[in-house]
Amino acid sequence: MARDTLHGLRSSPRRAPAKPARPIDADAAERIAAVMGRLSDADPDPKAGFDDTDPFRLLVTVLLSAQSTGPTVARIAEALFSAVRDPAGMLELGEARITEIIRPVGLGPSKARNIVKLSAALISEFGGTVPRSAIEMRRLPGIGRKSAEVTANFAFREPVIAVDTHVFRVSNRIPLAPGATVDAVADGLAHRVPERFKDGAHVWLFRHGRDTCTARKPGCARCLVSDLCTWSGKAI
Known part of the structure; x- marks a missing residue:
């Protein structure tokens, strides 16, 4: 299976x-x-077997999943997070390189731009950590209600x-x-x-x-x- x-x-x-x-x-x-x-x-x-220990990775992965298939997103997220671990590292990696890595998921330039923007927002507004509530997450660039609620539910068990x-x-x-x-x-x-x-x-x-x-x-x-x-x- x-x-x-x-x-x-x-x-x-x-x-x-x-x-x-x-x-x-x-x-x-x-x-x-x-x-x-x-x-x-x-x-x-x-939720058995899901890796919910890294809210930032989870948030970015859900962002990548928009209009993309799950297996492709999982593969690309693995490639992206083998190069970077946190918002600061994502900013250092840069939009151009992020775009290259995530291109197979579709809408690469737009998603890369939002990943950079949300990473900067996490650092400036939340001390580099993902906020625990869906409402706060929706303040981040590129994060709509579904992405915020999936992340809040999986990472922080918000109901x-x-x-x-x-x-x-x-x-x-x-x-x-x-x-x-x-x-x-x-x-x-x-x-x-x-x-x-x-x-x-x-x-x-x-x-x-x-x-x-x-x-x-x-x-x-x-x-x-x-x-x-x-x-x-x-x-x-």
Whole structure:
């Protein structure tokens, strides 16, 4: 089994999912809790194997992952961080060399420029360390809500649920927190998902959207939560 790659972060191999629980009848709040409970039971340690010890590397890796595939980002992040370890080192490396290294991930010049700017901002505003909250991270150049919330959740266990394409799709389909925009879905998940599930929610929903509730030909027949899903396009 290939190693799981999420936003350019690599993990060790994961356990096989648990069998689906019995169907239940529930109102919206109970249904959301039931969905998250089943995903949790199937993957009780969703962040196992991920390297979350270096918030700066994590933040830069998530920035690199925009419009790029996970395996490519993981490879390029490894190359970049074999040459540099911290914001000061990134400034010393320089925008031109950073661009050369990260070119395969796409949007290289723009991402390199933001990496240099956020490194300078970390030094000038935060003493060279990544701030612990998603709200503070969003003050950094090139760091939007998703990048900030992924980093805050993985590095500092802030109970925020980042919304990417997969999470957006799943949240609207089941639905968990329907919304026309990423911010609307993120705000809805923050309000509706029980606190006990928030730490792992992003990973569970990301994997569910990537592996089962895919954009094309979703695997409804093998879905752990198909009986809790009200999507009109469900095929079972």
